[in-house]
Every structure is written in structure tokens, then in C-alpha cells.
Amino acid sequence: MVMTSGDENSLCREHQVLLAEYGRVQQRCSQALAKQVAHINALETQVMQLRAEVMLRDTALAWQREDHARLMDAHPDLPKRFVLARHIEQLAARIQALLRERNALLWPQMPVVARRSIPAAKPSVVPVNKARAVLCVGGDQAATGAARAAIETVGGRFMQHDGTDQAVLEASLAVADLVICQTGCVSHDAFWRVRDHCKRTGKQCVLVDHPDALDAVRAAQHPL
Numbered sequence: 001m002v003m004t005s006g007d008e009n010s011l012c013r014e015h016q017v018l019l020a021e022y023g024r025v026q027q028r029c030s031q032a033l034a035k036q037v038a039h040i041n042a043l044e045t046q047v048m049q050l051r052a053e054v055m056l057r058d059t060a061l062a063w064q065r066e067d068h069a070r071l072m073d074a075h076p077d078l079p080k081r082f083v084l085a086r087h088i089e090q091l092a093a094r095i096q097a098l099l100r101e102r103n104a105l106l107w108p109q110m111p112v113v114a115r116r117s118i119p120a121a122k123p124s125v126v127p128v129n130k131a132r133a134v135l136c137v138g139g140d141q142a143a144t145g146a147a148r149a150a151i152e153t154v155g156g157r158f159m160q161h162d163g164t165d166q167a168v169l170e171a172s173l174a175v176a177d178l179v180i181c182q183t184g185c186v187s188h189d190a191f192w193r194v195r196d197h198c199k200r201t202g203k204q205c206v207l208v209d210h211p212d213a214l215d216a217v218r219a220a221q222h223p224l
Contacts, residue, residue, distance in 0.1 A: 133157045135172050137194055138182025147180065163190030173197045179205045 072078060134151045136144055136158070148158040161172050163186035173179065173194065181194045198205035 132177045133159060133175055134178045134180065135159045135161065135176035136180045136182070137161050137163050137169070137172075137190065138180075138185035163187060163194075166190070166193065169193060170197070173203075176203070179203060181205060181207050183207050 075081075132155075134147075134156050136147045137160075138144070144160050148160070151158045156178075159172055159176060161169050163169060166189075169190060170193070179194060179198055181191065183191055186194075194205060197203070
């Protein structure tokens with residue numbers, strides 16, 4: 001069979017097309033191989049880092065075990081002490097819970113006069129002045145408004161809390177110099193919280209059953 005010039009030209013074009021496609025395939029293979037090599041290198045780096053972290057962890061753990069062993073050798077009764085300490089904490093928490101329950105039961109039965117006579121902090125305050133922060137605890141709005149006017153008139157800084165939010169109450173008690181507690185307008189829990197804080201810190205606390213704000217301020221100026 002004799003090939004004509006047209007057949008030769010067709011074969012040449014087909015050969016060129018195949019060569020071009022082969023070049024593209026080879027380029028894609030080279031790119032894929034380069035990506036694979038980079039991924040392998042990244043994984044090997046990560047493996048080395050993880051091995052180093054494991055070595056550091058194992059070393060630190062071994063040191064801790066040695067320290068623990070030395071501590072146990074020096075104090076063989078330490079585990080019993082830890083158990084006793086946890087037991088004491090549990091007992092203390094239980095005692096506090098029982099005291100709160102007792103206070104909750106006694107509060108409604110306690111006469112008004114007895115509530116007024118409960119000692120607060122040891123009296124150690126000076127008359128209200130501009131350097132004094134006075135906290136009024138209770139929800140009697142009329143008395144609270146009168147208390148604000150009376151305290152600010154003599155240069156004091158007035159604060160008020162209704163006794164509901166315990167976290168805010170603790171923060172207010174911490175910054176107050178004087179505390180006026182309207183015992184008839186607060187819960188027993190808020191009352192005991194105020195009383196315990198003032199007793200702990202030595203802060204003056206004035207207890208009023210049916211709040212008369214002006215009398216309360218005068219009582220704060222002249223401790224009971």
C-alpha cells in the first residue's frame with residue numbers, strides 16, 4: 001500500500017497531538033508527585049513534633065512520680081490527712097447548711113424585739129460624712145427614698161439593695177462603711193448574710209424593723 005502525501009500529513013498531525021497530550025499528562029504527574037512529596041514531608045515533621053511532645057510529657061510524668069514517691073516516703077500518713085481534710089470540709093459544709101436551716105426555722109418565730117437585739121458588729125463608726133458609704137438593705141421604697149435624702153444631706157454616699165441578688169449584696173456590703181438593715185423587708189437569708197458579714201468585718205450594722213430612715217441615720221451616727 002502506497003501512502004500519499006495527505007496520509008503522511010495526517011499522521012504527522014496526529015503524532016503532534018499525541019506528543020502534546022503526553023506532555024500535559026507528564027506535567028500533571030509531576031505536579032501530583034510534588035504535592036505528594038510535600039504532604040509526606042509535612043507528615044514527617046508533624047510526627048517528629050508529636051514524638052518530642054510525648055518525650056517531654058513522659059519526662060515530666062517521671063519527675064512527678066519521683067516527687068510523689070519522695071513526698072510519700074517523707075510523709076507516709078499524707079493520704080489519711082487528705083481523706084480527713086475532705087471529711088472536715090464536708091462536715092463544715094453540712095454544719096453551715098444545718099445552721100441556715102435552723103435560722104430559717106427560727107426567723108418566723110423570733111419576736112420583733114429579739115430581732116432588734118441581735119448584736120451586729122462591734123460599734124466603731126464615726127458620724128456620717130462625705131467619706132462614708134451607707135448601704136440600706138431592704139425593699140421599703142418610701143423609707144429608702146427618705147434615707148437617701150438624709151444620708152446625702154450630711155455628705156454621705158447612699159447605696160441600696162433589696163436583698164434578693166446575693167452576689168450583688170456581698171459586693172455592696174464589701175464597699176459599705178455603714179449598713180442599715182430593714183429586717184422587716186428582707187428575707188431571713190439576706191438578714192443572716194448581712195449580720196455575718198458585719199460581724200466578720202467589724203462593720204457597724206443598724207437593724208430597724210419598721211424603717212424610719214432618719215432615725216436609722218441618727219442611730220448610725222450614734223451606735224447602739
